[in-house]
Amino acid sequence: MRQPEAGGEPGGDRGRAAGADHTVDPAAGGEALERELVVGLEDRAALRQPEPGRAGIAVDRGHVPAPRAGRREQPGAAGAEHQQPHEGRPYNGPVTSILGERIAELRADREHGASWMARRAVEALAEIAKEPAGSGEELLGRLVEAGRELADSRPGVGAVAGAVGRLLAATAANVQLEATELQRLVAEEAESLVDGRRRAAASIAIQLRERLEDAVVLTHSASATVREALLLTPPDHVICTASSPQDEGREFAEELRGNGLEVELVEDDEAPARLEWASLLLVGADTVFHDGTLCNKAGTSALAEAAARESVPMVVACEVIKLAPIDAADAPALDAEPFELTPASLVDCVVTEEGTVSPDGIGALVDRTPFLREGYALLSR
Numbered sequence: 001m002r003q004p005e006a007g008g009e010p011g012g013d014r015g016r017a018a019g020a021d022h023t024v025d026p027a028a029g030g031e032a033l034e035r036e037l038v039v040g041l042e043d044r045a046a047l048r049q050p051e052p053g054r055a056g057i058a059v060d061r062g063h064v065p066a067p068r069a070g071r072r073e074q075p076g077a078a079g080a081e082h083q084q085p086h087e088g089r090p091y092n093g094p095v096t097s098i099l100g101e102r103i104a105e106l107r108a109d110r111e112h113g114a115s116w117m118a119r120r121a122v123e124a125l126a127e128i129a130k131e132p133a134g135s136g137e138e139l140l141g142r143l144v145e146a147g148r149e150l151a152d153s154r155p156g157v158g159a160v161a162g163a164v165g166r167l168l169a170a171t172a173a174n175v176q177l178e179a180t181e182l183q184r185l186v187a188e189e190a191e192s193l194v195d196g197r198r199r200a201a202a203s204i205a206i207q208l209r210e211r212l213e214d215a216v217v218l219t220h221s222a223s224a225t226v227r228e229a230l231l232l233t234p235p236d237h238v239i240c241t242a243s244s245p246q247d248e249g250r251e252f253a254e255e256l257r258g259n260g261l262e263v264e265l266v267e268d269d270e271a272p273a274r275l276e277w278a279s280l281l282l283v284g285a286d287t288v289f290h291d292g293t294l295c296n297k298a299g300t301s302a303l304a305e306a307a308a309r310e311s312v313p314m315v316v317a318c319e320v321i322k323l324a325p326i327d328a329a330d331a332p333a334l335d336a337e338p339f340e341l342t343p344a345s346l347v348d349c350v351v352t353e354e355g356t357v358s359p360d361g362i363g364a365l366v367d368r369t370p371f372l373r374e375g376y377a378l379l380s381r
Contacts (some may be wrong), residue, residue, distance in 0.1 A: 114322060117159060129143060157286050165376050166375050169378065206232070216239070218281050219283060249265065286339055319352060
């Protein structure tokens with residue numbers, strides 16, 4: 001196995017990272033890192049029926065294989081083609097087409113990360129909001145029904161529920177407006193959400209700068225937020241896991257190499273031992289719960305345990321929109337999303353656009369972010 005290049009001292013700087021909060025300007029550095037993701041008609045999944053299920057953020061304890069690389073999620077029994085038809089209240093006309101197409105796209109997608117999925121869900125709600133409505137209450141009811149189905153389409157991805165919930169919370173807070181005015185507000189809020197995601201990634205990347213300088217970083221899966229940080233501040237050496245069974249880490253490693261980074265690709269079963277040479281374990285997140293528990297790609301917990309044994313700090317890069325206002329124990333379990341739980345005790349800190357917090361500070365951050373609670377309540381009714 002190839003050793004890290006000179007400049008990244010094996011095992012150096014292994015002390016546990018400080019968990020102090022550091023607030024930054026979320027707009028700082030945004031221009032340099034903004035990257036628009038455009039999905040054309042040729043990239044859209046074929047129309048399938050959405051599945052029944054409960055709204056909200058869920059966690060699974062298992063995973064199934066996929067045919068090609070992507071960010072995190074796996075196909076298989078959970079694929080759209082294996083789902084039962086939706087049993088909820090039907091939509092008519094254009095709304096049915098927009099919602100059905102986007103649900104099918106989200107459920108079938110195995111190439112993009114949570115932030116992309118959240119953006120596509122928000123765009124769908126913005127399109128649905130354009131359809132005529134007799135009142136603000138009628139528009140809100142339509143969006144809530146659609147939002148629940150979108151959140152159910154990928155219940156293990158907290159960013160989808162978070163983004164949809166934020167849009168619903170803003171709509172509910174202004175439901176007294178005339179329908180046309182409320183439609184305008186929904187469009188503006190949706191645009192703000194998309195722009196905010198780019199600013200969030202830029203802010204997180206800036207906060208990680210000091211940790212990444214001269215570091216030997218091991219990362220798992222293919223987090224878009226981690227990628228932004230690594231490209232902004234290239235460490236001395238990056239160790240990427242293959243991230244089976246989807247193997248998205250292979251493509252991630254090639255992408256980083258193409259941007260001039262020194263990258264080593266290792267198989268998943270070899271990765272825990274490689275932490276002997278690392279100075280930082282840096283991962284993204286699908287969800288971070290109110291109690292600080294991390295939900296991420298299967299295999300994360302084994303790496304976290306190995307990092308703890310080697311006194312290598314584990315840092316999670318996570319936008320606020322991925323935080324859940326419930327504890328992990330209260331989240332419904334899934335059987336088909338390739339995620340697992342990593343206890344808060346194994347995480348040194350979580351870096352968000354609102355600052356760097358310790359796992360036991362996540363609850364306070366969630367509590368002072370009203371749209372997380374209000375949006376989740378709308379999705380859970």
